[in-house]
Amino acid sequence: MRKILIITGNYGEGHKQAANALYKVIQLRQLNYEPIIIDFMEVTHPLLNPISHYIFINGIKMFPSIYGFFYRKTRAANSMSEILNKINNLGVSRLLKTIKEVEPSVIVSTFPLAAGAVSRLKEHGYIDVPTVTVITDHTYHSSWIHDNTDRYIISSEYVKEDLQSLGVPKEKIAVTGIPIRPEFCHNLSVDPLRTKHGINPSIPVVLIMGGGVGIIGDGSTTIRALENLPKKVQIIVVCGYNDKLKKQLSRELSNSKHEVILLGHVDYIHELMAISDMLITKPGGLTTSEAVASELPMLLFKPLPGQEQDNAKLLTDLGVAFQAKNTKEMIEVLSFSLFTPEILNKMRGNAKKIHRKWAAFEALDVIDEVQNATSSHGTPMEMNS
Template identity: 45%
Template structure:
């Protein structure tokens, strides 16, 4: 009797921004919870294919996006459709075929899930060359579509919303290969929480409006941003800053907002593993519109203020969320101040945003509740 191979999913992610890794972790977590009979392994595609250069490449990419967002946006728009320009970029193979085959030989997956477009391109290339026949799924981690996600040998696409599905249909992807699942989010973001209990746990005021600020490590927080938060025009607010691993930003905020320098209450944290609890106890989040962060906020019914989205997928995400009525976009510091004043003075507006967020809970969040 031939022993059947145990199912094994290989998730290929990439560390350009946090979203691809977050989606990979969410899929791993869900698989472990709902399908413990399936083995799951996550591999960073960039780290595997470029073990010595991936850190430098990641740094250069992030600096490029922050320093020259208009150039990034131009290239993003130019390659969005399936055209000569986008084909030229797709032909620029950025991985080693031998390294990819070595990985697949080591892991021996029965299915590969890609949360990073470069990994999807690599898998499609290997399949088109007849080197592998492994079923491949691509998870698009933003509320938008782009040609670099689309490859001829992908077997299935998981997308965040119906308008992304419609875009893939325009790319001539067969409808039976597209599933509208929502963007994968980790289980803690799909649960219900007692807000008062959480505020008590973190020593926060039960009555003050609470604003969570995330994304400082990606260019959100600057001098103009801080001047808005230090403004006397704003009635007292409880601000929570999540700085992640950006210790420099954490020290800056402690200097600028510590003691009597602001009449607001301020909580500043570094890297934490309980962001879901801070979202659950907050009234509003100010953030960059990354696909995973905004999906987590939607699942916890948290209204959003999206600050200075960069051209490209962030602008697309922002347009989608504003269209839903679950978010407000602030294009600059002056706009941020005006919008924040309006929301804090008009609680009905905040309530309306929350209701729209609740009505727009991602499908993934509903499926695993």
């Protein structure tokens, strides 16, 4: 049985979600593939990973402008991005060891640092395996783009134009959409789901998500601001792994005028999106792709400098989302849109025109094509630690 090695990372929930989506569709299609998922940072920097992950997540929350500065400075390949690439070379020997053990017939990267490391291994002749990179945002950045990548799987024609402007040959680019879980492929019957989740069909539903660690604004302040809405709504808050936020909201919203449902990490987001009227979220590539597939209007809250701002601009330009820079703007947008069916219906219609529900299946077709184009690959060489 052929093996697909999927290399992802936990620096953003979307990288893992894309990897898991591919894993699921490989199993559903019952092809002669064994999918194997590994975490790039856990493999290459097992001791450093917990610390660097903590610094990354909290650094973005506390110093978003610094993150944005480095993102912009390294958007195109330059001396600064090259320095970061060299730093990333540390620990690559561990990745090579893993590749030798797995012996994959194709390598798929859903994490930019992994894409770069695999490309460098190919460049120096340590591996000769076809490689595919899945870009998990609605934009581009030099960290994703490497000479020895055989195919790029991307979200839209807009990103394709950007990659071609950077010199990526069009035959290396496949527009499939960002891979999302197969649960989003089919239209769901809403009424039974409303009953299942205790939803009143006559009151608007606001779904709030902030990523796997629940970082949307400063959490409780953002959500408590919804008390300023002129009418009662139903609020579903997915706190992810942020148990502290969930407990805090449970205390602070106990007397809310709204109906509030607080959840932790769940695996039925597709059901929650199906019964909601508006999603308030950070503009990550995966969550927004799932929302578009669900034809769910979005309010993108406080996009971070960098890929989130790029994602937000595209989605608002396409008419499937609003954007709010602060809680005041959030309440203003919700007050005029949430209670106006014509606005929501128009946004749903826009989403229906552009969604790619079957993106994960199309991406798998591309991966299979790349693998089949290379009938054999070389044996990985040894590498000095």
